[in-house]
Amino acid sequence: MSEIHSQLLSCTRNIICSFVANNFIECDKVPDLIQGVYGSLAGVLDVRASIVTPERQKPAVPIASSVAPDYIICLEDGRKFKSLRRHLRVKYSLTPDEYRTKWGLPDDYPIIAENYAAERSRIAKEFRPGRASIVPTR
Template sequence: MDKELNPAFDLLTLTADIVSAHVANNSVTIADLPSLIAGVYGALAGLKAPRSAEEAAPQPAVSIRRSIRPDTIVCLEDGQQMKMLKRHLMTHHQMTPGDYRAKWNLPADYPMVAPNYAERRRALALKIGLGRKSAKSAPTPAIAPAKKPKTLRKKLSMFAPSE
């Protein structure tokens, strides 16, 4: 039997090395030794086991398509309905919108606010004048350089006392 191709042999060797190093530096009773060996072997075997597909791809609380509703947006993490998602993500899940989109494989333009709420805020902003250019910020038309103003010449005869 080839030692390099047998994974069970590798696990046993690693287990023996780890347990012997632990026992050399710590006092372990003989009764605890089998449980220590089994624990180390189980931990090493668990590292080698492939992860299941369920762990790799988490399931959302609702489908992505149904998460956007006219008046609410649904959090894929916990299924809560709300108008604005960004603050909820940070306070309850410690995620930024970018992290959230990456975890659930969402497009970059996936909304973090309910559509009707965004429209109401947009209308309110336009109503109070946001989004319009003010008269001060409008560019002034190019004016030709002004000519030098003519100086008034004093006519001596006008100011001279009449005789």
């Protein structure tokens, strides 16, 4: 006896026991009730087995060519961005981690283009936030 068949029998037994304990039923109707419950449970399993899982979405561009020094190409729609973070949040309600997981990307997959990150870093270092410029007083 297969595991699924034994589980169906167990569920059928539990349902029939509960029903008979709380309801009056003639003895000659019990076999029909058992067949009906078992058939319904088996039908539910058939429906669940026939549900087709949706096909995995294909990236708009090959993953290998989605990273360039000046831009990152979004795998969802194929558009080029210096930074994907806002686009993913606004248009697709995805965080960078969810995006990486969805497409099977490594944890170190960039969300910001390399040259853009370097430029932002240079600007930040140039302004040195949090440090007051020292002007000699005389």
